[in-house]
Each structure stands twice: as C-alpha cells, then as structure tokens.
Amino acid sequence: MEVIKIKILAIETSHDDTSVSLYENKKIIKEYTISQTKFHKNFGGTIPEYASRHHAQTIIKILNNFKNKYDLNDIDHIAFTRKPGLIGSLHVGRIFAKALGYALNKKVFPINHIHGHIFASAFNHNIIYPAIALIVSGGHTQIWHLDSHYPKDIKLLGGTKDDAIGEVFDKVARKLKLGFPGGPFIDGKAKKGEKIIDFSIKNDKTYDFSFSGFKTKVINYINSLEQKKEEIHIQNICASFQNHIFSPLIIKTKRAIKEYNPKSLILGGGVSANSELRKKISKLHPNTLIPEIKYTTDNASMIAITSHLQNGDYDI
Ligand SMILES: Nc1ncnc2c1ncn2[C@@H]1O[C@H](COP(=O)(O)OP(=O)(O)OP(=O)(O)O)[C@@H](O)[C@H]1O
Numbered sequence: 010m011e012v013i014k015i016k017i018l019a020i021e022t023s024h025d026d027t028s029v030s031l032y033e034n035k036k037i038i039k040e041y042t043i044s045q046t047k048f049h050k051n052f053g054g055t056i057p058e059y060a061s062r063h064h065a066q067t068i069i070k071i072l073n074n075f076k077n078k079y080d081l082n083d084i085d086h087i088a089f090t091r092k093p094g095l096i097g098s099l100h101v102g103r104i105f106a107k108a109l110g111y112a113l114n115k116k117v118f119p120i121n122h123i124h125g126h127i128f129a130s131a132f133n134h135n136i137i138y139p140a141i142a143l144i145v146s147g148g149h150t151q152i153w154h155l156d157s158h159y160p161k162d163i164k165l166l167g168g169t170k171d172d173a174i175g176e177v178f179d180k181v182a183r184k185l186k187l188g189f190p191g192g193p194f195i196d197g198k199a200k201k202g203e204k205i206i207d208f209s210i211k212n213d214k215t216y217d218f219s220f221s222g223f224k225t226k227v228i229n230y231i232n233s234l235e236q237k238k239e240e241i242h243i244q245n246i247c248a249s250f251q252n253h254i255f256s257p258l259i260i261k262t263k264r265a266i267k268e269y270n271p272k273s274l275i276l277g278g279g280v281s282a283n284s285e286l287r288k289k290i291s292k293l294h295p296n297t298l299i300p301e302i303k304y305t306t307d308n309a310s311m312i313a314i315t316s317h318l319q320n321g322d323y324d325i
C-alpha cells in the first residue's frame with residue numbers, strides 16, 4: 010500500500026495537562042506537556058477555573074517553543090480535543106486550534122478525548138477489528154465496541170455510573186495521605202502488601218461500572234481503624250484495594266470478549282498505567298493492546314494519532 014505522509018499538530022487541554030504534539034506517520038517529532046498537578050494537589054482535586062487560566066497562559070509558551078524550532082507551515086492539519094472534559098479548559102484548546110488554523114490556513118479537526126485514549130495503543134500495535142476497548146481514567150470507566158477507527162463504528166457498551174475508577178484511586182490515596190494523583194502511589198504500595206482485607210464488589214449483568222459503594226467501604230474501613238487507634242497497614246490496604254477494584258473490569262471485559270468475539274482487546278486511560286492491571290488484562294486475549302506508559306495519561310500525541318486514523322483518509 011502507498012504510504013502517504015501526514016503531519017499533524019495536535020492540542021490536548023481537556024483536564025489538567027496542556028499538551029501539544031507534532032506528529033508524522035506514527036512518529037512524534039516533538040511533544041510538550043505541561044502538567045498542573047503541582048497546583049491542584051494542594052486541593053486534592055482539580056480547580057476548573059485555575060485549570061482554564063493555566064492552559065491559556067501555558068499554550069502560548071508551548072507554541073512559541075514549536076515556532077522557534079519547527080516550520081509549522083508544512084503541517085497537513087490541526088487536531089484538538091473537543092470533548093469530554095472541563096468546559097473552560099476544552100474551550101482554550103478549541104479557540105487556540107481554530108486561531109492557529111486560520112493563521113496557517115490549515116484544516117482543524119475536533120477529536121473525542123476517549124477515542125484518543127483508545128488509539129493511544131496504535132503507536133505500538135496494529136489494531137485488528139472488531140475490537141473491544143476498556144477505558145479506565147480519571148473521569149471514565151467504560152467498555153467500547155469498535156468495528157473500525159471511524160467514530161460511526163465506535164459504540165459504548167457500558168460505563169461509569171458514579172465514581173470513575175481513577176477518581177477512586179485518587180480519593181483513597183488522599184485518605185491515606187499518599188499524594189496526588191493517587192494511582193501511582195497505590196500501585197507502588199500494593200506491590201509490597203498482602204491481599205488480606207475483604208473489599209469485594211458485587212457484580213451485575215450490565216457493562217456499567219459503579220465504584221462509589223466500594224470507595225465508601227474502603228474509606229469506612231480506614232476511618233474505623235483511626236477511631237479505634239489501630240495500626241493502618243497502608244501496603245495491605247493498597248494490595249487488597251487493587252485485588253478487588255479490578256475484578257469488575259476483568260469480569261465484564263471477559264463477558265464482552267465472549268459476547269463479541271473481538272480480534273483485539275484494547276486498554277487505555279490513566280489507570281492503564283497500573284502494573285497489576287496491565288498484567289491481568291493482557292491474559293484475557295491473545296491480541297491485547299496496551300499503550301506505552303507515556304501515552305496512558307493525557308497527552309496530545311494520542312489526539313494526533315486518532316486524527317490520523319479518523320481524518321487521514323487511509324489506514325496506517
Ligand atoms: N499506576 C497507576 N495506577 C492506577 N491509576 C493510575 C496510575 N497512574 C495514573 N493513574 C490514574 O489515572 C488518572 C488520570 O488519568 P487520565 O489522565 O486519563 O484522566 P483524565 O484525563 O483526568 O480523565 P478522562 O480521561 O476520563 O477525562 C488519575 O486518576 C490517576 O490516579
């Protein structure tokens with residue numbers, strides 16, 4: 010097949026990372042990502058008003074870095090994250106992309122952030138369709154069915170009913186005073202703990218996910234130890250937490266594989282950086298696609314590769 014070169018400038022501002030990536034044919038020429046975590050960690054969560062203001066200030070600095078090093082006149086198009094995300098933050102990326110497109114006389118394409126998480130694994134794998142995708146992030150826990158990489162062929166089987174899985178990691182880590190975002194801290198502590206506490210979760214027959222009862226169970230357990238002034242064994246709590254929180258993901262993904270017989274299983278989103286989850290999911294299907302760690306949490310490169318797949322007019 011003829012290889013048509015495509016160069017994309019992609020912008021991601023849906024939450025608390027300002028990220029711009031210059032991409033060409035599955036390769037990243039340069040990605041700049043500036044995280045706001047240092048600020049938001051003082052509050053244990055994102056402050057939307059600050060996030061938008063920070064994006065507005067940072068994105069100009071990032072563009073100047075690009076302009077000083079690369080000729081942006083030779084890009085084919087611009088892609089930006091349209092939704093889902095914080096409305097003010099998304100708006101900064103959108104206006105910026107549109108203005109840049111106008112100045113450079115380039116087409117500007119909106120991209121769905123969740124599609125970005127799904128196709129983050131396309132950097133190191135070829136996706137064969139039909140596929141099932143499990144998305145586990147700060148705001149979403151979802152199972153998708155894909156017949157191709159085009160939006161019309163990407164269908165939601167089920168998703169977040171209350172707290173998303175990443176949010177539960179962050180809230181429990183906050184209760185244990187481990188740091189923000191909590192996922193990597195719990196991941197690290199769990200490796201040294203024993204899975205001896207029963208935090209089991211009831212399952213239902215849908216593809217939806219509910220973690221709020223589980224979150225309350227874990228936090229109540231810690232509260233009761235605090236009240237009784239008993240030792241809080243953080244490593245065992247983290248190991249037991251991970252032992253149970255992943256079980257609905259495994260059970261429901263297995264069920265989707267049985268029902269849809271996919272040729273690929275895709276994992277994506279910030280929680281896909283978790284070492285235990287990566288191992289467990291890779292056992293479910295012979296063709297399991299897991300993104301490189303750098304493409305698990307928010308980044309503009311995943312938006313670029315998604316735009317290549319959806320707006321490049323040919324397969325990669
Ligand atoms: N090793 C890890 N184990 C578990 N969770 C992790 C790990 N690394 C990161 N996370 C979690 O990933 C989440 C951030 O993921 P991501 O950047 O995809 O979320 P988001 O963009 O804010 O949400 P969404 O994509 O739903 O809009 C945080 O909740 C963080 O705790």
Ligand SMILES: [Mg+2]
Nearest residue numbers: 146279306307
């Ligand atoms: Mg995300």
